[in-house]
Amino acid sequence: xxxxxxxxxxxxxxxxxxxxxxxxxxxxxxxxxxxxxxxxxxxxxxxxxxxxxxxxxxxxxxxxxxxxxxxxxxxxxxxxxxxx
Numbered sequence: 001x002x003x004x005x006x007x008x009x010x011x012x013x014x015x016x017x018x019x020x021x022x023x024x025x026x027x028x029x030x031x032x033x034x035x036x037x038x039x040x041x042x043x044x045x046x047x048x049x050x051x052x053x054x055x056x057x058x059x060x061x062x063x064x065x066x067x068x069x070x071x072x073x074x075x076x077x078x079x080x081x082x083x084x
Contacts, residue, residue: 001078006057010034014062014081020074027076030068032059043067 001009009015011034018029033039039060061068 003054003057003072006072006078007034009078009080010057010059013083014038016079016081017059017070017075018077018079019070020076022071022074028070030059030070031062031081032068033062034059038062040065 006015010032013035014031014033016029016031018027020026021028043060055071055073056069057072058067058069060066
């Protein structure tokens with residue numbers, strides 16, 4: 001799956017992404033989204049001064065209720081939740 005397709009799924013609902021963490025290459029499985037249905041209104045309006053990196057995908061972690069990110073080249077598996 002390319003980044004454009006992944007972002008489209010993230011905007012529509014919940015996606016479970018399995019990836020290797022950059023820090024130590026351990027596997028992490030994260031339920032995440034970019035849909036306004038899952039991100040709190042305060043979090044939607046937060047401005048960020050971070051420099052944009054096209055290799056990194058910022059997402060809302062459903063379980064931790066916080067912004068997280070992963071690198072496209074570290075993705076192992078992507079599962080789209082058709083029910084979200």
